[in-house]
Amino acid sequence: MDLEEYHARWERLEATGTAAHGEADLIEALVREVPVDGPVLDAGCGMGRVAIELHARGLPVEGVDLDDDLLAYARRDAPHIPWHLGDLAAVQLPRRYGVVAMPGNVMIFCRPEDRAPIVANLAAHLDDGGLLVAGFGLEHHSTAITLDEYDRACSSVGLALHGRYATWERDPFDGGQDAVSGHRRA
8 A cells, every 4th residue: 555545544534433543542541541741752653643633632742753754744734743753762852751652553563673672762751650552463473572572671661561451442451462551650
């Protein structure tokens, strides 16, 4: 699928009233429930779909992605949001965030050797009490990440599990094929 078609697909879903913002729903709820201060960082933001929705709901948000072609869509659709180009394992942003979110299976698109450095770098961008939120598939294939691997990466940088769900709609996690995890800095 080309980038224009991918972008248009989300626009069509939204136009039909399909619930296309489950990620934003959960991130917004966590910001208010925990609560956390500071903006949200959409890490691996791609075209900015989640960040743009969070901004529309009144949350301060920024996005970061490695792909400048994807960021071009984000910049076009929401020039008022700060968009950063950078590798999640190494990018150094000038502020800390209340929530760093990785929706959209970001972790399974990263090389296995980069996953722990990504978690460490993103955790370093969290405020005290901040949340690292990530959702990804647990299918058994060459790019899969296990929950044990992800939890170890989080705990090794001082993040403790705050909650885990099967979906962005907070369905209970029962060991299925998908997980959405929130880890909190103590």
